[in-house]
Amino acid sequence: MKGYKKLCAAMLLAGLPIAAVQAQEQVIRVYSSTIEDRFGEDRTQPSSTVSLSREEIEQQHAQNLQQVLQAIPGITTDQSGGEDIKIKIRGVENQRYMGEPPGVVIVIDGVPVFERTGKVNIDLDNIESIDVVKGGASYLFGEDALAGAVIIKTKRGYAQQGVSLEHERGSFGYERSVLRAGGGTDNLQAHVQYADRSSDGFYALGNSWAETLSGNITWYPDEVSDLSFGFEKSDRYRDRSGSVKGATQAATDPEGNTASRDYTRNFDVDLERLNLAYSRELNDSLSLHGLVYQYTDDTSFWSGPMSYDGTGARTIAADDYKYDTDYSQTQRGLKLELNHSGDRLGTLLGLDLRRDSTNNAVRALRDYRTFSRGATTAAGTLLSEDEGQTDTQALFVEFKYQLAQDTTLTANARHDRIEVEYRDHLSDTDADKAFNVNSWRLGLTHDLTPGSTLFASASTGFRTPTLSQLYRTDLGGDQAVANNPNLEPEESLTYELGLRQAFNLGGWPSALSASVFQVERDDFILDTSGQYSPNSASHDVTGEAAIYDNIGGTRTRGFELQLTTELHQDFAFDLSYTWLHSVFTRYDDFYQALGNPYGRFGYVDPAGFNDPVNSYTLVHYDNTGNRVPRVSPHQINARLHWFGIDNLKLTTEVDYRSTAWADEINQEKWAGRTLVNLMAEYNLRVGSGEQDNIQLFMRIDNLFDKEYWVIARGVNDSNGSPATGMEYDGVYNAEDLSIIPSTGRRWQAGVRYRF
Numbered sequence: 001m002k003g004y005k006k007l008c009a010a011m012l013l014a015g016l017p018i019a020a021v022q023a024q025e026q027v028i029r030v031y032s033s034t035i036e037d038r039f040g041e042d043r044t045q046p047s048s049t050v051s052l053s054r055e056e057i058e059q060q061h062a063q064n065l066q067q068v069l070q071a072i073p074g075i076t077t078d079q080s081g082g083e084d085i086k087i088k089i090r091g092v093e094n095q096r097y098m099g100e101p102p103g104v105v106i107v108i109d110g111v112p113v114f115e116r117t118g119k120v121n122i123d124l125d126n127i128e129s130i131d132v133v134k135g136g137a138s139y140l141f142g143e144d145a146l147a148g149a150v151i152i153k154t155k156r157g158y159a160q161q162g163v164s165l166e167h168e169r170g171s172f173g174y175e176r177s178v179l180r181a182g183g184g185t186d187n188l189q190a191h192v193q194y195a196d197r198s199s200d201g202f203y204a205l206g207n208s209w210a211e212t213l214s215g216n217i218t219w220y221p222d223e224v225s226d227l228s229f230g231f232e233k234s235d236r237y238r239d240r241s242g243s244v245k246g247a248t249q250a251a252t253d254p255e256g257n258t259a260s261r262d263y264t265r266n267f268d269v270d271l272e273r274l275n276l277a278y279s280r281e282l283n284d285s286l287s288l289h290g291l292v293y294q295y296t297d298d299t300s301f302w303s304g305p306m307s308y309d310g311t312g313a314r315t316i317a318a319d320d321y322k323y324d325t326d327y328s329q330t331q332r333g334l335k336l337e338l339n340h341s342g343d344r345l346g347t348l349l350g351l352d353l354r355r356d357s358t359n360n361a362v363r364a365l366r367d368y369r370t371f372s373r374g375a376t377t378a379a380g381t382l383l384s385e386d387e388g389q390t391d392t393q394a395l396f397v398e399f400k401y402q403l404a405q406d407t408t409l410t411a412n413a414r415h416d417r418i419e420v421e422y423r424d425h426l427s428d429t430d431a432d433k434a435f436n437v438n439s440w441r442l443g444l445t446h447d448l449t450p451g452s453t454l455f456a457s458a459s460t461g462f463r464t465p466t467l468s469q470l471y472r473t474d475l476g477g478d479q480a481v482a483n484n485p486n487l488e489p490e491e492s493l494t495y496e497l498g499l500r501q502a503f504n505l506g507g508w509p510s511a512l513s514a515s516v517f518q519v520e521r522d523d524f525i526l527d528t529s530g531q532y533s534p535n536s537a538s539h540d541v542t543g544e545a546a547i548y549d550n551i552g553g554t555r556t557r558g559f560e561l562q563l564t565t566e567l568h569q570d571f572a573f574d575l576s577y578t579w580l581h582s583v584f585t586r587y588d589d590f591y592q593a594l595g596n597p598y599g600r601f602g603y604v605d606p607a608g609f610n611d612p613v614n615s616y617t618l619v620h621y622d623n624t625g626n627r628v629p630r631v632s633p634h635q636i637n638a639r640l641h642w643f644g645i646d647n648l649k650l651t652t653e654v655d656y657r658s659t660a661w662a663d664e665i666n667q668e669k670w671a672g673r674t675l676v677n678l679m680a681e682y683n684l685r686v687g688s689g690e691q692d693n694i695q696l697f698m699r700i701d702n703l704f705d706k707e708y709w710v711i712a713r714g715v716n717d718s719n720g721s722p723a724t725g726m727e728y729d730g731v732y733n734a735e736d737l738s739i740i741p742s743t744g745r746r747w748q749a750g751v752r753y754r755f
Helices: 002-013 054-058 065-069 246-252 472-476 537-542
Strands: 049-053 075-079 085-089 104-108 127-134 148-154 162-170 174-184 188-199 208-222 225-238 264-281 286-305 321-341 345-364 382-404 407-424 429-449 452-463 490-505 508-527 546-565 571-586 590-595 600-603 615-621 634-642 648-657 673-685 693-701 709-713 738-741 746-754
Touching: 049 054, 054 127, 065 075, 065 085, 065 127, 085 104, 246 738, 407 452, 429 472, 508 571
Parallel strands: 104 148, 600 615
Antiparallel strands: 049 127, 075 085, 127 148, 162 174, 162 746, 174 188, 188 208, 208 225, 225 264, 264 286, 286 321, 321 345, 345 382, 382 407, 407 429, 429 452, 452 490, 490 508, 508 546, 546 571, 571 634, 590 615, 634 648, 648 673, 673 693, 693 746, 709 738
16 A cells, blocks of 8 residues: 555656546557567656667677666676676665676566576677666566566567678777678578677686577568577687785786686586567457577586695695586476557456576585695585476566556556475485565556656566575585575565656757656565675574575665767767665674684674684674665766768767775775777778678777776675685775776777678
């Protein structure tokens, strides 16, 4: 009832004349939710959406998705080397930074893709469009859509006709080559593409490469139906992400050449995506869409830098890691949607069936010891072997109803039945759990004028607990963390009120989108010992084992604005601005470890702590009311485009991020920065064909070679971690931060030939 009252108040503030306008007949359409592109120019969308076309993406000549998305308000990204990034929306999940999912669903060709660490693995050269949907989006996409969704559609259709050759080079040994060929008839279209990207990287051991073969075949058997088969096979490799330990090393050795090893390294990734989509117009008002798919991910990597080798000698060698992990994942599913368009009512009914299967095996990479004395674990020893299966059955509906001439009501609902099974082959232990979760959206749009639309909505998102959180003792053998089978799914609730406006700004045809919003995040799951603290912390202090529990909460309030203009007097410009105020509403227990967490605990009073090398103490914090770390209050992106010479486009970009906190206790700061980037593109027509042209392009990022931290994260006294070989000093400060320094100025230049 409380949420209903807030939504009604927002609608009244918008001045929506629901009953005062006599409805006129018009066709109300509900587009396919995930199988086809539903967003684009649909003015009846009651939530914030941003759409990027293939042309807009290609014009940026980006090396990664971060460069593509940074002009969208509310979007931040974590980059982990190569092209892998983790996308975050409106600050959700910025308080976590390791292997957790980001609270944003990544949808590729209609399929919400489960990435083990939440990162996006897709060929940047095979993207036809990107739609960003903000707000809780589980009503369409189910699990983990706490803050929104990024919907990626791969290339297909007439736009891929002809042959295209591309090659470019850039800083730090960057090279990229793409060959694409396509063609067809009126009822059959096909294309195939090969892309090769590689880089030596700025950071030590930061090399990466990716080779991808992709394509699509679309058949139109008649005027009312089509059948489309898409595929993508990608082999990828990346090494270090580039993190260093502490502010001093970030300043003196940003490449990480000395005394630095990431916790994970040496990622070898094989991806394969296959999907078959069918669409048919059953009559003038009814259409059917279907999709079957199989996505696989086979990844191996190293983790756990060694402290001691098999003889007990101290080691900080770059390749001395404990664990060699082989992880494979397969997603299979079926999705069906029935769409009806009527004079005042449009409906959608959908069925989503999905099975995600995982297999995970961890072996000792080398001989190692946990301590200088004690047993040696021999290389090749099988340390863990398990498999999991998640079955999802979901029904979802959408109703779009014309309340009045210019007013449309949208209602969404979805029910997910999620069954999770796990089996540990070494301990012969298994576990299972089932969740029934409902999610929804209620929204309203009102056209003030032909070019102006007000919108308001409330929407939800959810994430179910993992089996490791539910049954940590049984499955992990960790006696310091007890089972908690009563965990509830994490939830988010987003309220939003916004305006979309087309107008003339001093001669520039312009489009404005602005919104105010609040994201309530409740029941998110944390270890009662405190996030990333020693698992024994709760037991050491209270005498009771820790558990994973629904003890966290955040609230984010914000304002977003995006302004885009068309060409006028040889100029066009774009501007985006984000203001975020994100705080912990619940975070009572946070235990910060000072000293060596692998040593003994014996200091209840931190003031008496005097042996950080061999022992540790715990400092308790109540983070309730603190700012969520790594959420910059202000972000601005401005782009100025100049077309003063025929066939030449020059773009200057200014990207600003304000200072934020680097840690949950709000002690160490992550400094802001302002970057200037340049892009140039020159097109030359050759031959007689419509698509015959040569394009030359160049991009320079961080033009003024500014030094800054790409990301900074801090939790405990960790400058003595095994990755660095340094000693613990019992003090938490900027030297304990995990930092990825900037790469400095970067350039790339290339040529594209199409015929």
